[in-house]
Amino acid sequence: MNLMDESSARRILEALLARGGEFGEIYLQANQYTRIVLDDGKLEEILSGEDSGVSLRLVSNDRTFFYSGNSLDLETLVVEATRLAGALEEGGKPGPIAMLRPSEIPPVSPIRIAPGTIDLGRKVELLRRAEKAARDAHPSVVQFSASYGDSTLSIGIINSDGVCAHETRVYSTLFGSAIAREGEQIRTGYHSLAETKGFELFEEHPPEEVGVEAARIAMVQLAAKPAPAGTFTVVLSSKAGGTMVHEACGHGLEGDFAEKALSIYAGKLGQQVASELITVVDDGTLPGKRGSTGMDDEGIPSSCVLLIDKGVLKSYLHSRRTARKLGHSPTGNGRRESYRHLPIPRMRNTMILSGTSSPEEILASVKDGVFVCQMGGGEVDIASGNFIFNVGEAYRIRDGKIAEPIRDATLIGNGPEVLSSIDAVGSDLGFGVGTCGKDGQRVPVADAQPTLRIPSIVVGGIVAPTE
Amino acid sequence: MTSGEHDKILDLALAALAKAPVDGGEIYYQNTHETSASVVDQRIESVEAKQERGLGLRVFRSGRVGFSFTPDATAQGISKAVERAVAILPHVDPEPDLQVPAPEETAFNLKNADPQLAAVSVDQKVDMARRIESCALRFSSRVKRVRDSRYSDVWGGCWVANTAGLRVGYTMSRAFGSIELVAIEKEENQTGYSAGFALGIDDLEPDAIGIEAASRAINKLGAESVTTRRTEVVLDPEVVAGVFGTLASAFYADNVIKSKSLFKGLLGQSVARANLTLIDDGRLPGALNTGPVDGEGTPTRRTTLIDQGFLSSYLHDDYTARKMKTHRTGSSQRGGYLASPHIGTNTLLLRSTGINRKTLLGMVAKGIYVSEVMGLHTIDPISGDFSLGAVGWEMENGAMVRPVQKMGISGNIRDLLNSLAAVADDLRFFASGNSGSTVLLEGISISGS
Numbered sequence: 001m002n003l004m005d006e007s008s009a010r011r012i013l014e015a016l017l018a019r020g021g022e023f024g025e026i027y028l029q030a031n032q033y034t035r036i037v038l039d040d041g042k043l044e045e046i047l048s049g050e051d052s053g054v055s056l057r058l059v060s061n062d063r064t065f066f067y068s069g070n071s072l073d074l075e076t077l078v079v080e081a082t083r084l085a086g087a088l089e090e091g092g093k094p095g096p097i098a099m100l101r102p103s104e105i106p107p108v109s110p111i112r113i114a115p116g117t118i119d120l121g122r123k124v125e126l127l128r129r130a131e132k133a134a135r136d137a138h139p140s141v142v143q144f145s146a147s148y149g150d151s152t153l154s155i156g157i158i159n160s161d162g163v164c165a166h167e168t169r170v171y172s173t174l175f176g177s178a179i180a181r182e183g184e185q186i187r188t189g190y191h192s193l194a195e196t197k198g199f200e201l202f203e204e205h206p207p208e209e210v211g212v213e214a215a216r217i218a219m220v221q222l223a224a225k226p227a228p229a230g231t232f233t234v235v236l237s238s239k240a241g242g243t244m245v246h247e248a249c250g251h252g253l254e255g256d257f258a259e260k261a262l263s264i265y266a267g268k269l270g271q272q273v274a275s276e277l278i279t280v281v282d283d284g285t286l287p288g289k290r291g292s293t294g295m296d297d298e299g300i301p302s303s304c305v306l307l308i309d310k311g312v313l314k315s316y317l318h319s320r321r322t323a324r325k326l327g328h329s330p331t332g333n334g335r336r337e338s339y340r341h342l343p344i345p346r347m348r349n350t351m352i353l354s355g356t357s358s359p360e361e362i363l364a365s366v367k368d369g370v371f372v373c374q375m376g377g378g379e380v381d382i383a384s385g386n387f388i389f390n391v392g393e394a395y396r397i398r399d400g401k402i403a404e405p406i407r408d409a410t411l412i413g414n415g416p417e418v419l420s421s422i423d424a425v426g427s428d429l430g431f432g433v434g435t436c437g438k439d440g441q442r443v444p445v446a447d448a449q450p451t452l453r454i455p456s457i458v459v460g461g462i463v464a465p466t467e
Numbered sequence: 468m469t470s471g472e473h474d475k476i477l478d479l480a481l482a483a484l485a486k487a488p489v490d491g492g493e494i495y496y497q498n499t500h501e502t503s504a505s506v507v508d509q510r511i512e513s514v515e516a517k518q519e520r521g522l523g524l525r526v527f528r529s530g531r532v533g534f535s536f537t538p539d540a541t542a543q544g545i546s547k548a549v550e551r552a553v554a555i556l557p558h559v560d561p562e563p564d565l566q567v568p569a570p571e572e573t574a575f576n577l578k579n580a581d582p583q584l585a586a587v588s589v590d591q592k593v594d595m596a597r598r599i600e601s602c603a604l605r606f607s608s609r610v611k612r613v614r615d616s617r618y619s620d621v622w623g624g625c626w627v628a629n630t631a632g633l634r635v636g637y638t639m640s641r642a643f644g645s646i647e648l649v650a651i652e653k654e655e656n657q658t659g660y661s662a663g664f665a666l667g668i669d670d671l672e673p674d675a676i677g678i679e680a681a682s683r684a685i686n687k688l689g690a691e692s693v694t695t696r697r698t699e700v701v702l703d704p705e706v707v708a709g710v711f712g713t714l715a716s717a718f719y720a721d722n723v724i725k726s727k728s729l730f731k732g733l734l735g736q737s738v739a740r741a742n743l744t745l746i747d748d749g750r751l752p753g754a755l756n757t758g759p760v761d762g763e764g765t766p767t768r769r770t771t772l773i774d775q776g777f778l779s780s781y782l783h784d785d786y787t788a789r790k791m792k793t794h795r796t797g798s799s800q801r802g803g804y805l806a807s808p809h810i811g812t813n814t815l816l817l818r819s820t821g822i823n824r825k826t827l828l829g830m831v832a833k834g835i836y837v838s839e840v841m842g843l844h845t846i847d848p849i850s851g852d853f854s855l856g857a858v859g860w861e862m863e864n865g866a867m868v869r870p871v872q873k874m875g876i877s878g879n880i881r882d883l884l885n886s887l888a889a890v891a892d893d894l895r896f897f898a899s900g901n902s903g904s905t906v907l908l909e910g911i912s913i914s915g916s
Contacts, residue, residue: 040725042560048551049536051805064513070521070538087514087589120558143726179727179849186729186850227854229875229914230695260507262614262649264656340517379841379856383649383656384687386873388856390845410842410854412875412914460854460875463697463912 003028003156006100006164008074012056013097013160015081020092021060023320027297028054028072028156029339032116038127039145046120053339058084060095064321068340098162105167105294108302109287113199115150115172122199123148126174126207133211134178140222141215143179150199155297163299171290171444172201176210180218187224187407189217190376190392194433194444195288217374217393220405227394227409227461233369234411234454235362235397241432242447243375245352247387248415249273249280250447251438253307253315254345255322255333257382264385264416265313273313274419277355280308282317284332284348290433290446291348298334298343305331307350311420319345337441344439351448355425359451362424364400370409370459371395371402375432385415388460410460418454426451473498473636476540477628480522483546484630487526487553491567491630495523495762496540497804499623504589506596506616514589519623521804526552530561534807568785570633571795573766575759577750580640581667584622587642592618595673599646602677603659607650609688610659610681614647620668625801627764635764641755642668643898644676650684659684662898664755686838687858690872693915699834699888700876700911701827701862704895708903709843711745711815714880716848718747718772718780719798719810720787729851729881730778738778739884742820745773747782749797749813755900760797762808767797772815773884784810817904819892824905827891829865835913836860836867837876851880875914886910 009026016024030052037045054077055068065084069076115123127146134144151171158164173194180187191213193205236244249265257263265273274280284293284302293302298320306314316322319334322345334343363371371394378389391409395402431448476496484492498520505512521538522545533555537548600616620643626636645662661680665671702710722728730738739745749767751757761767763785771779783791784799787810800811828836841856854877860867891905 042562043558044560045532045534045807046555046558047534047807048555049548049805052538063511066513066515067517068515069518071518083516120555124558145725145727188847188849227877229877229912231916257614260612260614262612262656262658340519342513342515377842377845379844381658381841383658383684384872386841386856386858388842388875390842390854408847408852408854408877410845410856410875410877412856412873414873458692458873458875458914458916460856460877460914461912462877463695463914465697465910 003030003154003166004158009100009158009164012077012081015078016056016058016085017095017097017160018082018085019088019090021058021088021095023059023160024095025057025157025159026054027339030154031151033149033151034115034123036123036127036148038131040143043124051338055339056081056084060088064342066342095160097160100158100164101162102164105165107168108285108292108294109196111170111198114152115170115199116152118199126202130174130176130207130211133208134176134215137212137215138180138219140180140182141178141218142181144176144211146174146176146210149173157299159299165295165299167294169196169293170198172197172199174202174207174210176214178214178218180222182222185222187218187221189214189221191217192433194290196290196292197288220393221407224405224407227406227459229461229463230459231456232459233366234372234457235366235369236372236449236452236454238359238426238428238430238449238451240372240375241430242351242449243378243389243432245280245350245449246347246436246447247378247380247389248413248418249308250347250350251380252382252385252415253317255316255318255326256345258316259322259325263382268313271313272311273416274308274311275422276311277425278308278311278419278422279353280351281306281353282333282347282350286349289349290444293348296332296334297336300330300332300334302332317345317347319343335443337443341441344441346438346443347436347445349446349448352450354427354429354450357424357426359426359428362426362451362453363397365424366397366453367399369397370406371397380415387415388412412458412460418457421455422452423455424453473624473626476522477626477634479542480524480545481628481630483542483549484526487549489526489528489553491527493525493567493627493629495801495804496626497521499621501619501621502592503617503619504592504596506593506600507613509597509600511593519803522548523801523804523807524548524552525807526556527565527567528556530563530565531556531559532565533559536805564789565786566789567629567631568633568763568765569631570764571766573759575637577757577759578752579757580622580638584620584640584642584667587668591668595644595668595671598673599644599677602674603646603648603681606678606681607685609650609652609685610648611651612649616646619643627760629764633764635760637759639758640666642671644671644673645898646677646680648680648684650688652688655688657684657687664898687870687872690858690870693835693871693874693913695914697910697912699831700908701831701834701836702906702908703838704893704903704905705897706837706840707817707906708897708899708901709840711817711903712899712901713843713846714848715812715815718782720781720783720791721810723781724787724790727849729849733778736778737776739773739776740887741776743773743776743884743887744771744818746771746816746818747812747814748816751814754814754896754902755898756813762799762801765795765797765799767813770796782810782812784808814896814902816894816902817890819894819904820890822889822891824891824893827889827905827907830889830907831862831865834862836862840876853878853880873915877912877914883908
């Protein structure tokens with residue numbers, strides 16, 4: 001697929017760099033997507049369309065000038081490029097434009113069944129099957145909602161360094177939320193499937209999985225007691241996903257925070273920032289994983305970046321801009337939500353690598369604590385490193401065994417403090433999926449971790465009233 | 468944008484709908500411009516310009532609705548979008564109350580745009596971003612780094628027309644200023660953020676934005692942990708805005724219909740302390756989400772949601788009002804032409820219990836002041852359970868005596884509404900679209916060491 005021919009691209013780049021500048025770029029996007037919502041037993045909404053558009057970027061003396069719009073008309077784009085160039089001083093020598101080298105980036109996740117070849121009826125059926133499975137799972141499941149999404153995202157990047165690359169990424173998602181009710185108690189359970197795959201995702205994972213798991217978690221929540229408040233030893237199961245690594249260190253290692261020395265991890269390359277048991281990578285090359293990309297949204301090939309090696313800080317996550325500012329190489333982490341946005345350093349698939357402890361022994365080692373099986377959303381304050389994340393499914397640990405379920409807990413800690421305190425890392429590994437928000441831009445990510453023991457962390461919970 | 472342009476596009480779309488195999492249809496046309504200028508260390512970091520122009524279309528047939536959109540406002544582009552919307556109809560379940568919204572008279576006397584905004588030069592925008600930054604840096608030498616000092620704006624218009632004879636639209640403009648910075652002292656880094664907005668650039672207050680962000684960061688320096696306990700808690704206006712903004716979905720009538728609201732079945736019943744009155748207003752001068760009509764073209768209005776502790780209304784669009792046999796509240800919201808309309812708030816307001824902030828703070832002998840929270844998006848609006856991270860102050864005899872951090876604040880929204888002891892008269896509109904005042908709560912769980 002070709003989103004723009006070379007001679008048109010050259011004309012735009014020439015207009016963009018007419019008064020100078022070190023870098024000019026055209027970013028083209030065509031995103032064909034379908035979103036289907038089932039709620040309250042009804043097929044409520046189907047959204048299907050193509051969101052296409054283009055953005056132009058001119059970098060001069062470290063200042064960025066940016067335009068985005070949804071017209072692909074060549075003359076319009078030349079006018080906008082000239083307008084951007086007009087921000088530079090008059091009489092500048094035109095900036096260099098390298099010979100364009102057309103390349104098709106091979107898909108990081110080979111697609112077996114393109115979503116566009118599947119008719120709407122079969123996509124709708126996935127939601128009905130997930131719903132039936134959830135409602136059949138338990139009579140207390142009183143409500144179920146689910147959404148299906150697919151996206152076939154074609155990206156073209158043409159820049160003055162000669163990059164003329166094209167990539168197509170395919171995303172499929174199925175999200176389910178079950179509500180269980182007993183008397184006055186109403187509890188929700190969630191589960192989702194989300195990968196860079198085509199419709200084959202639902203052959204590998206039947207939609208019933210989403211319904212049954214969401215219903216199971218809702219039932220556990222119904223039986224759960226409010227989480228206790230205070231400081232506890234916490235075991236994060238590998239099943240819990242990776243929100244912790246995402247919040248406790250991932251964001252703090254993004255190059256824009258490092259470059260301006262805003263992050264608690266800034267200026268600490270080569271220093272011990274975590275326990276020797278902790279090795280963290282951000283890997284954009286894992287086939288099928290939600291954060292994987294063939295190239296980033298600036299045309300830099302994807303790779304696996306070693307961030308923390310046995311506790312020692314090795315690298316940040318860079319876009320072209322932040323890499324240039326710090327004199328490092330770009331790492332393929334320059335991502336954007338769409339053509340409407342400037343690329344910024346973002347995570348892809350961020351993971352703490354497996355250790356050597358047996359997950360069972362880690363659990364058995366805790367006399368009194370909290371066992372987390374599902375993590376929800378989180379947030380971090382980059383400067384202080386303070387983070388929180390919400391817990392979906394959790395239990396008390398008593399004498400090394402899983403005891404009663406607890407609900408509505410939040411874990412509150414400080415990134416480097418928590419990572420340095422981790423004293424057991426399991427030999428297992430589990431993945432979670434999510435959509436990460438930063439500066440108003442949402443991008444698909446995955447994260448992973450083994451079973452971990454945190455000796456002491458604040459659990460936000462309920463303090464019983466004293467009579 | 469010429470005044471005839473949107474009418475021509477609406478006419479094209481109505482003509483395409485007239486030919487389609489449907490009972491009726493609706494067009495939403497958006498044409499907006501956004502610009503921004505970002506500065507760090509007084510140097511330009513980026514200057515951005517965006518144009519958003521496109522149509523969102525709904526077709527209605529026998530209780531079924533199909534939605535599609537297109538950035539292509541030509542006759543061909545529009546008929547393709549109508550075809551896509553029609554193709555969806557057989558797959559969705561019918562809902563007899565889903566009909567083309569009927570037109571309703573409204574007054575267009577709101578001041579909602581500054582006509583000068585489109586003419587503001589890039590240099591003026593950059594200067595505004597620079598002023599915000601210099602105010603913040605001047606405020607304290609402990610403000611060491613700025614992540615982003617920014618001016619941004621949006622202007623343009625949106626129009627809605629449908630086959631029931633409705634045709635309305637309006638122009639709007641907003642200018643924003645914001646800054647994110649870091650204060651540093653003895654190896655400790657703390658973030659501060661503030662943002663403000665107005666109809667035009669001249670009404671922005673760069674000094675206030677810069678100073679507020681700087682003081683927020685400085686105030687957190689030296690923060691310690693708290694002891695776990697149950698105590699009186701004062702919430703900062705911005706925290707109140709965030710919490711009520713998240714709670715808002717419990718008032719959406721569609722959530723009530725689907726049993727996904729903690730207020731289902733409670734109309735006319737007591738849901739909060741008798742001193743609590745909560746209002747949604749779509750016509751407040753100076754608020755972010757103010758406009759004469761909502762996303763379906765229904766006139767906006769003022770709706771009392773909780774009246775002296777009693778639940779008095781939900782928020783409705785055309786469909787839920789018909790289904791629940793009540794009147795519309797002008798609460799249909801659009802997130803641009805790409806998205807179908809859904810119920811949302813305009814501006815939520817807590818009515819003051821008649822005291823000022825100083826008096827309210829003076830009511831606290833021993834307690835916690837919560838100045839910022841983390842994790843608002845994790846509040847469960849169905850059960851009402853929440854557990855947030857927080858930073859703030861230990862309070863003694865009405866004074867803030869010691870900054871605290873890594874603190875948890877947990878409970879249930881229903882209990883929170885019943886523990887609300889006072890609301891101050893310092894209502895403020897935030898750039899997030901929510902508003903808030905200082906609030907005093909009794910018996911709240913605080914987690915720490």
